Amino acid sequence: MNSKILNSIQKIATTFVDNQFDTSLETVSIDSRSLQNGSQTLFFALVGSHTNAHVYVNDLIKNGVRNFVVNHIPEGCEKKANFYLVADTLIALQEFAAQYRALFDFPIIGVTGSNGKTIVKEWLNFLLSPDYNVIRSPKSYNSQVGVPLSVIAINEQHNLGIFEAGISTNSEMSRLEKIIQPTIGLLTNVGSAHDEGFLNLEEKRKEKMLLFKNSEVVIYQIKQNDVSVILSKQNAFTWSFEKNQASVFIEKIKSNDKTELKVYYGNVYFDLLIPFQEEASIENAISCLMVLLYFKYDPITIQNRMQLLYPVEMRLKVKNGINNCNIIDDSYSSDFQSLKIALDFLESQKQSDNKTVILSDIFQSGLYKEELYSKVADLIVSNNITRVIGIGETISEFKDKFANCITYKNSADFIADYDNLDFNNETILIKGARSFEFEAIVSLLEEKTHETVLEINLNAISYNLNFFKAKLQPNVKIMVMVKAFGYGNGGFEIAKLLEHHKVDYLGVAFADEGIALKSMGIQMPIMVLNPENTSFSAIIQHQLEPEIYSFKGLRAFLKMAAQKELKEFPIHIKIDTGMHRLGFEANTIDELITTLKGNATVKVKSILSHLATSDDFSQKDFTQSQIDLFEKLSSKLMSELKIKPIRHILNTSGISNFSNSQYDMVRLGIGIYGVSNDPEEQKKLENVGTLKSIISQIRIVSEGESVGYGRKYRAQKSTKIATIPIGYADGISRAWGNEVGFVTIKNKKATIVGSICMDMLMVDCTDIDCKEGDSVIIFGQNPSVNFMAQQLNTIPYEILTSISQRVKRIFYRE
Incomplete structure (x- = not known):
C-alpha cells in the first residue's frame, strides 16, 4: 500500500463518508475508461466544460473501485463505496498532489516556456540518469491535470525530479507552482505559441516566471533588446549568444550536420559538439548544458554526454502492420508511468481482442526490480494482454511473472527468431527504451508502403471535439461524421477514438462504411445518411440505423421490417427545409404521418434536416427560415405520432453560428478535423x-x-x-x-x-x-x-x- 496517497488525501479539506470499505490505496486515476482501475484506486471524478465523471461512478463501483473524490455522491451509489466530498474535484486533485509532493525532499527541476519543454525534459533525463534516479513528467503531461498526475508518481527511490508546466492563460501557473514546488527553474524559449490567452509576450513571460517564485535558481537565456523579467543576480543563472552580463557566454559554429559550441563560464572555457543545426535544437541543448553546469559537471563529462543527444519522439503512433495487425509504436521510452499511458492508448485503439506487448527492460521506475515487475505483471493482467514478448536481461529474469510470455536477451535475438513467431490479426504495442533499438522491430512488423504519409494527430481531434462540446448546452448529444473515410483522415481509428470519448452517434454516408466499422468492433450507434434500398438487409443485419428521406425508401424499409418481424427498429426521418437535396417536403408530412402511425416495426429515433448556408451570415435569414420550418414540421410529426425523438439540424458551422437551435443533438463534421469557415474560430482549432x-x-x-x-x-x-x-x-x-x-x-x-x-x-x-x-x-x-x-x-x-x-x-x- 502507498501510505502517502492516504496521508495526502486526508490532509486536504474533505468530508469523508466512510462506508467501511478498504482504504488501502496504490494508484490515482481520473479516467473511468482505464482498465487499470481497481480496488486500490483513488478515483477523482473531474468535471469539465462538457464532461462529468460522476456519471461513471456507479460503473466504476461495479468494476471494483471503492474510493472516490467527488463533489456529490451520485444517486444510487450511497453506501457502495467510500467518498471524499469536496467543493471542486480538480482543485482537490491539485491540492492532493501538492500535499503528496511535500512529502519528498530532493531537487526538482521545473521546466516551462512556449517551446521545447518536453524535449529539454527528455534530454535532461538522458544526461542526468547515469547519476540520479529520475522521476519526470510522462510524455507531455504539463497541464492543470497532467502536472498533478505526474507528481503523484514520485516514490521513495527517486532523488531528482524533472516536471514541465504548460499554461494557456493567466492565473494558471500559481497552481502548478504549488504542485511542482521546483527548487531549480528552467525557462525555455518563450515565443508566440499558444498566445491566445495573453495580451502580449511580456504578460505571458511574467505568468510563466511565477513557476519559479520559490526556486533557488532560474536558468534562462538573455537576448539583446529582449524585454524580459529581470531576476536578482542571486537566483539567476543566465546564458547568451551575445557578450553581455550573462553568466555563460556561448559561440556556435555549424558544420556537417553538427554544431560546435564554445562555452565561456567564468574562468572556464571548453567546447563541445552537438548533433543538431536547427536553432531550436541548439537552444534546447544549451538549456540542458546550463543545468549540467549548475550541477557542477566537469567539461569532459558534459562533452561525452551531450554529443550523444538524439531527436526526441514524443508521440504514440498507430501504424498498419503485416498480416492484418495494427501497431502502436512507442519504441523510444520504457518507464513505468509511460507504460500505463501506452496500455490505455492500446485499449482505445485496439482493432482486435488479441493484444500483444513487446516490452524492453524498464528503467528509472524508482522501484526495486521484484516490486517493479510485479506491478508490470498486474498491469498486463488488468489490460487483458494476450501475449508478452520481453526483450532484455532483466525482464527475462522475471519471465515467470507473466502468462504466455517469451523473452529474449536483446533485440538481435528477437530478430533472429522472428520467422518462428506468428503475428496475425492482433494489436501490437511496441514499447522499449532507446538503447534496445526497437525501430528495427517496428520496421519488421510494419506494412510496407511508400514514403508519403498522412499523419493524424489524435490529440488534436480530441481537442477539437472538446472545443465544440464546450459550445453545447447541457444534455445536448453529439453525432460526429466519419463518412468518406473520416473526411480523408481515416475511418476506424478516428471512430475508435470517438467511441473512447463516448460521443453519442457516428454518421456515415453509405452502408458499407458503417458495416466496416461494425465489423472492426465499433459498438456505438451509427447512422447511415444515404442508404440505398438494396442495402437495407445489410443495415438490419449489422444493426446500423438508416436515414429515411423518401416514400420509396420508407415503404421498402417497412416492407423488409415486416418480413423480418422487427420491433421498433431505429430509423431517422429527414425533412427537406430548403436544401432541396434529400428529405420529405412540407406538403408530404401528412402522408408521412399516415404511413408511420401505428407501425410497430420501426421507431423514429430522430428527426433531422440539413442547413444550406449556416456558414454564410449574409444568408442568415434563409437559415433561420430553415430552422423555423424544421421546428414546425418536426413538432407536427411528434404531436401526431405521439413520439419524443432526438431532433437535430445543426452542422459544424451551425453549432457556432446558431447556438439557440441545438435541439437534442448536433452533427459535428469538418470542424473536428480542424477546419472552420470562420477565420477567428480557425485560430482556436488544432491542425489534425x-x-x-x-x-x-x-x-x-x-x-x-x-x-x-x-x-x-x-x-x-x-x-x-x-x-x-x-x-x-x-x-x-x-x-x-x-x-x-x-x-x-x-x-x-x-x-x-x-x-x-x-x-x-x-x-x-x-x-x-x-x-x-x-x-x-x-x-x-x-x-x-x-x-x-x-x-x-x-x-x-x-x-x-x-x-x-x-x-x-x-x-x-x-
Whole structure:
C-alpha cells in the first residue's frame, strides 16, 4: 500500500463518508475508461466544460473501485463505496498532489516556456540518469491535470525530479507552482505559441516566471533588446549568444550536420559538439548544458554526454502492420508511468481482442526490480494482454511473472527468431527504451508502403471535439461524421477514438462504411445518411440505423421490417427545409404521418434536416427560415405520432453560428478535423492532418532548361530542383502545380514548378539548405488546407477527401 496517497488525501479539506470499505490505496486515476482501475484506486471524478465523471461512478463501483473524490455522491451509489466530498474535484486533485509532493525532499527541476519543454525534459533525463534516479513528467503531461498526475508518481527511490508546466492563460501557473514546488527553474524559449490567452509576450513571460517564485535558481537565456523579467543576480543563472552580463557566454559554429559550441563560464572555457543545426535544437541543448553546469559537471563529462543527444519522439503512433495487425509504436521510452499511458492508448485503439506487448527492460521506475515487475505483471493482467514478448536481461529474469510470455536477451535475438513467431490479426504495442533499438522491430512488423504519409494527430481531434462540446448546452448529444473515410483522415481509428470519448452517434454516408466499422468492433450507434434500398438487409443485419428521406425508401424499409418481424427498429426521418437535396417536403408530412402511425416495426429515433448556408451570415435569414420550418414540421410529426425523438439540424458551422437551435443533438463534421469557415474560430482549432513526403532526388537545372511534362517551367537561372514522390494519383490537384502552390522544407516555402505528375512533383529549393531524404510537408500548418482551397477556388472538404487511400495514414498521440 502507498501510505502517502492516504496521508495526502486526508490532509486536504474533505468530508469523508466512510462506508467501511478498504482504504488501502496504490494508484490515482481520473479516467473511468482505464482498465487499470481497481480496488486500490483513488478515483477523482473531474468535471469539465462538457464532461462529468460522476456519471461513471456507479460503473466504476461495479468494476471494483471503492474510493472516490467527488463533489456529490451520485444517486444510487450511497453506501457502495467510500467518498471524499469536496467543493471542486480538480482543485482537490491539485491540492492532493501538492500535499503528496511535500512529502519528498530532493531537487526538482521545473521546466516551462512556449517551446521545447518536453524535449529539454527528455534530454535532461538522458544526461542526468547515469547519476540520479529520475522521476519526470510522462510524455507531455504539463497541464492543470497532467502536472498533478505526474507528481503523484514520485516514490521513495527517486532523488531528482524533472516536471514541465504548460499554461494557456493567466492565473494558471500559481497552481502548478504549488504542485511542482521546483527548487531549480528552467525557462525555455518563450515565443508566440499558444498566445491566445495573453495580451502580449511580456504578460505571458511574467505568468510563466511565477513557476519559479520559490526556486533557488532560474536558468534562462538573455537576448539583446529582449524585454524580459529581470531576476536578482542571486537566483539567476543566465546564458547568451551575445557578450553581455550573462553568466555563460556561448559561440556556435555549424558544420556537417553538427554544431560546435564554445562555452565561456567564468574562468572556464571548453567546447563541445552537438548533433543538431536547427536553432531550436541548439537552444534546447544549451538549456540542458546550463543545468549540467549548475550541477557542477566537469567539461569532459558534459562533452561525452551531450554529443550523444538524439531527436526526441514524443508521440504514440498507430501504424498498419503485416498480416492484418495494427501497431502502436512507442519504441523510444520504457518507464513505468509511460507504460500505463501506452496500455490505455492500446485499449482505445485496439482493432482486435488479441493484444500483444513487446516490452524492453524498464528503467528509472524508482522501484526495486521484484516490486517493479510485479506491478508490470498486474498491469498486463488488468489490460487483458494476450501475449508478452520481453526483450532484455532483466525482464527475462522475471519471465515467470507473466502468462504466455517469451523473452529474449536483446533485440538481435528477437530478430533472429522472428520467422518462428506468428503475428496475425492482433494489436501490437511496441514499447522499449532507446538503447534496445526497437525501430528495427517496428520496421519488421510494419506494412510496407511508400514514403508519403498522412499523419493524424489524435490529440488534436480530441481537442477539437472538446472545443465544440464546450459550445453545447447541457444534455445536448453529439453525432460526429466519419463518412468518406473520416473526411480523408481515416475511418476506424478516428471512430475508435470517438467511441473512447463516448460521443453519442457516428454518421456515415453509405452502408458499407458503417458495416466496416461494425465489423472492426465499433459498438456505438451509427447512422447511415444515404442508404440505398438494396442495402437495407445489410443495415438490419449489422444493426446500423438508416436515414429515411423518401416514400420509396420508407415503404421498402417497412416492407423488409415486416418480413423480418422487427420491433421498433431505429430509423431517422429527414425533412427537406430548403436544401432541396434529400428529405420529405412540407406538403408530404401528412402522408408521412399516415404511413408511420401505428407501425410497430420501426421507431423514429430522430428527426433531422440539413442547413444550406449556416456558414454564410449574409444568408442568415434563409437559415433561420430553415430552422423555423424544421421546428414546425418536426413538432407536427411528434404531436401526431405521439413520439419524443432526438431532433437535430445543426452542422459544424451551425453549432457556432446558431447556438439557440441545438435541439437534442448536433452533427459535428469538418470542424473536428480542424477546419472552420470562420477565420477567428480557425485560430482556436488544432491542425489534425499533416501530409508529409520526402525529397527523392535533388538536381541542378541550368538556365533555360525545362522541368516536367510539356516543359511548362523553364529555369531563369541555375536552379536547385527537388523531386517529391507524391502526385495527382495521391490526391494532389494538378492545378496546384506550375508555381501556384508550394510545399514546406526546413520551415521554408518551396514553390512547385512544372506540371504535377501522377506520382511526383518538383519544387524549387534553391534557397533551402536541404538534402535527399529530408522531410517535406505538403499540407498541414503551412500550407493549410484552407489556404489551398482558397487558391484552388474549392473547399477544404475536397482537399482532404481527395487524398488517396494508397497514402499511408499514421495516427499518433502526443
